[in-house]
Amino acid sequence: xxxxxxxxxxxxxxxxxxxxxxxxxxxxxxxxxxxxxxxxxxxxxxxxxxxxxxxxxxxxxxxxxxxxxxxxxxxxxxxxxxxxxxxxxxxxxxxxxxxxxxxxxxxxxxxxxxxxxxxxxx
Numbered sequence: 001x002x003x004x005x006x007x008x009x010x011x012x013x014x015x016x017x018x019x020x021x022x023x024x025x026x027x028x029x030x031x032x033x034x035x036x037x038x039x040x041x042x043x044x045x046x047x048x049x050x051x052x053x054x055x056x057x058x059x060x061x062x063x064x065x066x067x068x069x070x071x072x073x074x075x076x077x078x079x080x081x082x083x084x085x086x087x088x089x090x091x092x093x094x095x096x097x098x099x100x101x102x103x104x105x106x107x108x109x110x111x112x113x114x115x116x117x118x119x120x121x122x
Contacts, residue, residue, distance in 0.1 A: 004060055007050035011067045014043045018074040025081040 017040045024033040057066075 003050060004056050007047070007056075008060065009073075010043065010047040010050055011064055012065065014040065015067050015071050015074070017043055018071050020078070022074055022078055022081070025078055025085070028085075030085065101120060 017036060019039060021033055024030075031041055046078060
């Protein structure tokens with residue numbers, strides 16, 4: 001019974017961490033999310049140690065099944081949020097790249113700069 005309680009506790013910890021990760025992603029706290037991810041991975045590895053438990057009651061199996069479904073649902077939502085962030089970063093990188101091209105192109109003409117209303121020096 002003690003092993004079953006450890007398994008239940010470990011699954012609850014994963015679910016709690018998963019919920020925290022979603023909250024961090026939704027609020028744009030990406031550095032904190034990355035730090036929490038290490039704890040999440042360690043919790044999953046710890047839970048894998050208890051996965052070989054057999055003979056658990058149907059009630060415990062149902063509780064575990066519900067927690068695992070919530071964890072999987074959170075994983076899907078977290079992947080969606082991360083993809084959304086990656087798309088945002090791709091837009092920013094594209095804008096930065098285009099700005100660098102413009103700066104590089106017009107930077108070649110620094111000795112012949114044309115500013116509106118300013119006379120050209122020849």
